[in-house]
Amino acid sequence: MGYTLNRQQADALLAALRKDYTVYAPKRFRNQGRYSDTDIIRYAEVERFEDIVWQTKSDYPAKEVLTPIQQAIFYFTEDEYRESKGPRKPILILARPCDINAQHVQARIYAGNGGYTDLYYERMRELVKFAMMECGGGDDTCFCVSMGTNKTDDYSLAMKFSDDGVQVQVTDGAFAPYFGDLPQADYTPAFVEENELKVTVPDLDDKEVRKALKSHPMWQEFNARCISCGACTVACSTCTCFTTRDVIYGDNPEVGERRRVTSSCQIAGFDQMAGQREFRSTAADRMRYKVLHKFHDYKARFGDSHMCVGCGRCTHRCPELISISATVNKVSAAVDEIKAGLAKQ
């Protein structure tokens, strides 16, 4: 069923939905951007139609609703602890197709991976339904079409925003009562069919090729350019690395809470083990790990898709202007070169 709502009707719909759902959408935060006098757009609870930023891609992804940058996992006193409580109210997230597909990736990692389900992710995910925001084409860092994440049918509502209001398609009967007497009109969502940017995903099935790629000189560039800040992975729609921190409430170090805090495989020391051992001690090593995880290892493990959804947020956030799409295209060229070399042997 489809509807066309003007701004007042859209506001009334949002107010009705908010009685039963916490509604999250991309929202603008004035003067909180990376540079002075710039804004940041990130997911937050929205109260009015005009709060919803539909015109441009958010700087940070929808994962921040399900896995906040920091969250209490348990509280402790001297001789006991109590698990933190998750939200009880159902959640509706307005998200573009790439962000919805990113949650399929995160669910693979958090739920049932290796026989273990992450309680903190699962208790959020169970509450979440998606309203798919039709994407107007993204920006010059997007390559969702190359990654096959430009489409989805995993949504309860589809929405196409304009300055005048919103067109809505209802696919989940649980939402039908919110539309009552609102004006019906046919609406079928459209998906982005082409991005300006195209990425060639390397074919890394051959173990000999992967071995040669590991020592390819292309990675050395990142020792000079990447400052290992981790901004790319914090902004990534699918990255899941975290660490834990204890927050002590007062003078007694035995009373406080343990928090899960977003971290990054790109930060030096993230993989440090007992005896000061590290698997990846240079920026080049860490970049290779990240890129191959996104464009080979995840798919080799789970089989259905690559981990990267082509949202381009990592490129957008990198202070050193390192582009994921240019990097992956360089990997593809290196792989072609390696294959040609191996064929001659």
Ligand code: SF4
């Ligand atoms: S690696 Fe970059 S383009 Fe891919 S999902 Fe993460 S942020 Fe988006």
Ligand code: SF4
């Ligand atoms: S690629 Fe860019 S954002 Fe990522 S760690 Fe390196 S410098 Fe930071």
